[in-house]
Amino acid sequence: MADALHELSAAELGRRLASGALASRALCEALIARHQAINDKFGAFTHLDEADVLAQADASDARRKAGQGRGPLEGIPVGIKDNVAVKGQPLTCSSKMLAPLVSPYDSHVAERLRAAGAILFGRLNMDEFAMGSSTENSAFRKAFNPWDLERIPGGSSGGSAAALAAGLVPLALGSDTGGSIRQPASHCGVVGLKPTYGLISRFGLVAFASSLDQIGPMARSVEDCALLLDALASADARDMTCFGPSDRALTPAGDARKLRIGVPKGFLGKGVAPEVATAVNAAVEFYRSQGCAVSEVELPSADLAVPTYYVVATAEASSNLGRYDGVRYGHRSAVSGTPVEMMTASRSEGFGPEVKRRILLGTFVLSAGYADAYYVRALRARAKIRAEYLAALAGVDVLLTPTVPTPAFKVGEKAADPLQLYLEDVFTIPANLAGLPAISVPCGKSGRLPVGFHLVGAPLSESKLLAAGRLFEDAHGYAHQQAPL
Amino acid sequence: MSQVPSDWEVVIGLEVHVQLRTRAKVFASSPWGFGQEPNAQVDPVVLGLPGTLPVVNREAVEKAVLFGLVVGAEIPERCAWDRKNYFYPDNPKNYQLTQKDFPVVVGGRVEIELPGPSRNVMGEHKSVRIHHAHLEEDVGKLSHAGGGSLIDYNRAGVPLLEIVTEPDLRSAAEAEAFLRSLVAMLTQAGVADCDMEKGQLRCDCNVSVRRRGDAQLGTRTETKNLNSISSVRDTVIYEAARQIRELGAGRSIAQETRGWNAELARGYVLRDKEDAHDYRYFPDPDIPALKISRETVARLAKQVPENLYDRQRRYVEKLGLPYTAASVLVADRVLAEWFEAAVAAHPANPSGVANLVANDLLRDLTAAVPPIPLSACPIRPASLAGLVKLTDEGVISKQQAKEVFTEMFNTGQEAAAIVDAKGLRQNSDTGELEKIIREVVADPSVAKSIAEYRAGNEKAINALKGPIMKRTQGKANPGLVDQLLRRILG
Numbered sequence: 001m002a003d004a005l006h007e008l009s010a011a012e013l014g015r016r017l018a019s020g021a022l023a024s025r026a027l028c029e030a031l032i033a034r035h036q037a038i039n040d041k042f043g044a045f046t047h048l049d050e051a052d053v054l055a056q057a058d059a060s061d062a063r064r065k066a067g068q069g070r071g072p073l074e075g076i077p078v079g080i081k082d083n084v085a086v087k088g089q090p091l092t093c094s095s096k097m098l099a100p101l102v103s104p105y106d107s108h109v110a111e112r113l114r115a116a117g118a119i120l121f122g123r124l125n126m127d128e129f130a131m132g133s134s135t136e137n138s139a140f141r142k143a144f145n146p147w148d149l150e151r152i153p154g155g156s157s158g159g160s161a162a163a164l165a166a167g168l169v170p171l172a173l174g175s176d177t178g179g180s181i182r183q184p185a186s187h188c189g190v191v192g193l194k195p196t197y198g199l200i201s202r203f204g205l206v207a208f209a210s211s212l213d214q215i216g217p218m219a220r221s222v223e224d225c226a227l228l229l230d231a232l233a234s235a236d237a238r239d240m241t242c243f244g245p246s247d248r249a250l251t252p253a254g255d256a257r258k259l260r261i262g263v264p265k266g267f268l269g270k271g272v273a274p275e276v277a278t279a280v281n282a283a284v285e286f287y288r289s290q291g292c293a294v295s296e297v298e299l300p301s302a303d304l305a306v307p308t309y310y311v312v313a314t315a316e317a318s319s320n321l322g323r324y325d326g327v328r329y330g331h332r333s334a335v336s337g338t339p340v341e342m343m344t345a346s347r348s349e350g351f352g353p354e355v356k357r358r359i360l361l362g363t364f365v366l367s368a369g370y371a372d373a374y375y376v377r378a379l380r381a382r383a384k385i386r387a388e389y390l391a392a393l394a395g396v397d398v399l400l401t402p403t404v405p406t407p408a409f410k411v412g413e414k415a416a417d418p419l420q421l422y423l424e425d426v427f428t429i430p431a432n433l434a435g436l437p438a439i440s441v442p443c444g445k446s447g448r449l450p451v452g453f454h455l456v457g458a459p460l461s462e463s464k465l466l467a468a469g470r471l472f473e474d475a476h477g478y479a480h481q482q483a484p485l
Numbered sequence: 486m487s488q489v490p491s492d493w494e495v496v497i498g499l500e501v502h503v504q505l506r507t508r509a510k511v512f513a514s515s516p517w518g519f520g521q522e523p524n525a526q527v528d529p530v531v532l533g534l535p536g537t538l539p540v541v542n543r544e545a546v547e548k549a550v551l552f553g554l555v556v557g558a559e560i561p562e563r564c565a566w567d568r569k570n571y572f573y574p575d576n577p578k579n580y581q582l583t584q585k586d587f588p589v590v591v592g593g594r595v596e597i598e599l600p601g602p603s604r605n606v607m608g609e610h611k612s613v614r615i616h617h618a619h620l621e622e623d624v625g626k627l628s629h630a631g632g633g634s635l636i637d638y639n640r641a642g643v644p645l646l647e648i649v650t651e652p653d654l655r656s657a658a659e660a661e662a663f664l665r666s667l668v669a670m671l672t673q674a675g676v677a678d679c680d681m682e683k684g685q686l687r688c689d690c691n692v693s694v695r696r697r698g699d700a701q702l703g704t705r706t707e708t709k710n711l712n713s714i715s716s717v718r719d720t721v722i723y724e725a726a727r728q729i730r731e732l733g734a735g736r737s738i739a740q741e742t743r744g745w746n747a748e749l750a751r752g753y754v755l756r757d758k759e760d761a762h763d764y765r766y767f768p769d770p771d772i773p774a775l776k777i778s779r780e781t782v783a784r785l786a787k788q789v790p791e792n793l794y795d796r797q798r799r800y801v802e803k804l805g806l807p808y809t810a811a812s813v814l815v816a817d818r819v820l821a822e823w824f825e826a827a828v829a830a831h832p833a834n835p836s837g838v839a840n841l842v843a844n845d846l847l848r849d850l851t852a853a854v855p856p857i858p859l860s861a862c863p864i865r866p867a868s869l870a871g872l873v874k875l876t877d878e879g880v881i882s883k884q885q886a887k888e889v890f891t892e893m894f895n896t897g898q899e900a901a902a903i904v905d906a907k908g909l910r911q912n913s914d915t916g917e918l919e920k921i922i923r924e925v926v927a928d929p930s931v932a933k934s935i936a937e938y939r940a941g942n943e944k945a946i947n948a949l950k951g952p953i954m955k956r957t958q959g960k961a962n963p964g965l966v967d968q969l970l971r972r973i974l975g
Contacts, residue, residue, distance in 0.1 A: 323533045
């Protein structure tokens with residue numbers, strides 16, 4: 001065997017499938033076997049319907065044979081975060097609340113992947129309802145970082161990042177509300193992109209904070225990430241906030257050597273670990289050496305981002321999660337009584353502590369007498385942050401920072417201090433508040449642990465982010481890296 | 486009906502919830518309609534399944550805009566939705582999408598007509614200000630059976646327009662007149678069907694009382710979920726009497742939310758101010774603010790029908806109709822348009838047309854078993870006009886016209902064809918008629934009547950007409966008979 005299938009990129013797998021050298025069934029069987037062998041060590045997947053995967057693979061092979069292949073993703077498995085609806089598959093959000101739920105419908109992205117011939121491969125572990133930065137908040141089982149099984153993989157898309165780092169799938173979907181794609185990508189040494197708000201339909205994405213949530217691609221290389229992004233984005237009348245792609249958005253484009261790179265003033269001082277600072281500074285120097293203009297930019301309201309986020313996101317979440325009441329689907333308490341008593345008991349039993357904390361916070365900030373002091377002020381701060389970022393991005397093409405201040409921490413290390421955990425997202429949150437595209441690209445190691453850097457661009461500048469990532473990736477050895485297991 | 490003492494004034498404001506006439510629900514593609522199996526009209530969006538999103542139904546927005554244009558309201562350039570959060574099982578998302586800060590309709594007026602002193606005399610007209618109207622979603626229906634609760638989500642997501650008045654109404658009769666006028670305007674514009682039997686119109690009724698002459702409004706109560714005009718009327722009467730009694734006894738009125746038991750004709754307290762919900766309103770992040778283009782407004786403005794009372798005034802003032810006939814015709818846009826089509830075919834006598842339409846035609850349509858809708862009326866407007874024309878030209882008598890009308894209604898034939906087939910054409914040959922009249926006048930049995938007529942009793946002449954009509958088998962033109970008779974009698 002020349003090389004193991006699980007080590008190959010999606011692009012390479014696509015070439016082999018297209019040439020007939022490889023069948024989707026053989027690929028899926030190999031990945032299923034790997035899943036059986038190692039998934040339990042780090043809990044990337046919470047569910048894998050093997051029969052369904054093989055049926056999809058056979059259908060793909062039959063299409064290919066009939067000359068009806070659907071494009072570059074034909075026959076390639078894509079792991080699905082468990083908050084993205086796939087018809088006939090569980091849709092649990094790693095919550096006891098939705099543990100009994102099987103989705104009766106396909107999300108827009110699931111439809112897109114099926115239309116591209118991809119194999120919808122399993123359900124990926126996550127923080128409950130995408131609330132968390134460590135996947136410790138999964139109601140089913142914690143996930144671990146394949147590079148160091150004592151450490152967290154990041155979150156909330158920790159299962160997606162871990163699955164990629166361990167070679168369980170070549171591509172995965174994540175969702176990102178405050179950094180939930182980029183932070184685990186950084187911790188697991190993979191690439192994760194949060195698109196411009198509205199680029200990808202949220203229809204079928206279980207809402208956490210609707211004005212911040214975006215589905216995005218995750219992969220072991222920028223090239224693969226672009227491949228998946230291209231398949232996901234299309235206009236969808238079922239999401240009024242989705243405007244669909246513009247033709248310039250989706251593939252690496254332009255000469256990255258001509259990009260103007262802004263480094264926010266003082267960012268590297270803020271609790272950034274020395275080895276992270278070293279790796280990110282090296283990335284800055286790399287771009288400078290390639291001919292990029294590097295300059296310092298001011299973002300005076302950046303400090304407001306984390307508190308603003310935790311008001312806006314929890315406010316929306318408190319309302320979005322109202323529908324989980326045991327009446328129509330999901331966990332229903334055995335406690336009987338009035339309908340409202342049953343609903344209260346079902347919610348008390350079904351939600352985990354972090355979800356409850358955020359629902360309570362969000363309920364508080366929207367309450368009469370407090371909404372003006374919290375929610376309304378947060379909306380103003382959000383507008384200010386967005387304006388500052390757009391102004392900064394008028395002068396530079398991308399803003400470069402670390403993705404996360406520190407490498408992956410040990411499981412349980414920050415569980416007692418949610419505020420400390422919330423600071424994991426200090427670099428990633430502004431892109432969500434401002435609706436901007438952002439990418440995390442691996443740029444080094446701290447011991448065994450991967451470190452990533454973060455690029456934010458103007459709305460619909462995905463092609464620039466991908467081109468910049470590609471330039472870095474081509475010159476370094478971090479693409480396609482997998483944890484030694 | 487208890488009378489409000491003359492030194493007290495009742496102040497009423499209404500919030501009217503109307504289900505709009507649309508094919509699909511307001512934020513989902515699921516259709517809706519009355520009388521379906523429970524939970525037959527649901528889809529993942531209606532049920533609020535995880536991951537589903539609302540999409541605004543443009544038809545519902547346009548119906549709301551149309552209502553605004555009907556009442557002469559302002560249509561703001563943009564409207565937006567907010568979430569009203571509360572937990573109840575009839576609410577699939579546990580929040581309701583509504584418009585708190587940017588409603589689709591702002592302002593407007595509804596003209597109302599109070600009952601006149603008699604059926605034939607028009608009552609006072611008054612203009613009631615609309616504060617705003619906003620577009621929201623209806624909720625499901627919860628029922629309790631056999632120790633459990635059952636929920637039907639068919640109604641969930643049905644488009645509701647909530648029309649909020651200023652506190653301009655001053656009596657139960659005014660509230661009733663307002664609702665009748667509003668229903669007529671909504672149905673005539675095709676905005677809503679307002680079928681109260683089907684729960685398509687529900688009302689929250691705010692009532693306060695004050696001493697006449699007081700500038701300040703009294704403390705109000707809100708009675709929720711009244712599903713008929715009579716319930717609103719009864720609630721106002723009950724609540725005004727209760728508040729006047731309380732205040733008269735030196736007690737105060739609590740600002741509370743109340744319910745109405747129609748069977749017992751009694752109100753009751755639902756919750757007091759302390760228990761008021763905190764709905765935690767905030768802008769819905771799933772629905773971007775909606776721009777309503779001026780082109781859309783202009784297009785919809787063309788669909789606004791003539792105002793009910795403008796039409797009534799036109800019928801009375803321009804067409805010379807009696808008030809009673811005019812008020813019957815304008816109550817139903819289809820009927821009014823039918824009438825106008827008939828008048829267009831015979832413009833000389835609108836009152837004659839109105840008389841047949843408002844009396845004979847309506848009577849026969851409703852008396853049929855089953856009743857016949859106007860759309861299936863066996864007589865066409867132009868045919869009815871033909872009948873009036875034949876009568877006006879003296880071809881047949883008014884008495885004969887009734888007979889011909891009945892035949893037209895039963896057979897759908899044209900008036901002229903029936904007249905010819907039955908040989909009903911009136912005799913206008915003066916020579917023949919004069920001969921008959923002279924014969925009748927010569928008959929000694931009428932000598933007394935002739936003498937009375939000549940002595941100055943005008944009415945005595947009528948006694949001679951009966952025998953003349955009998956001799957001509959009713960074909961004689963009554964006007965001509967009268968004319969000849971007077972000449973012969975000198």
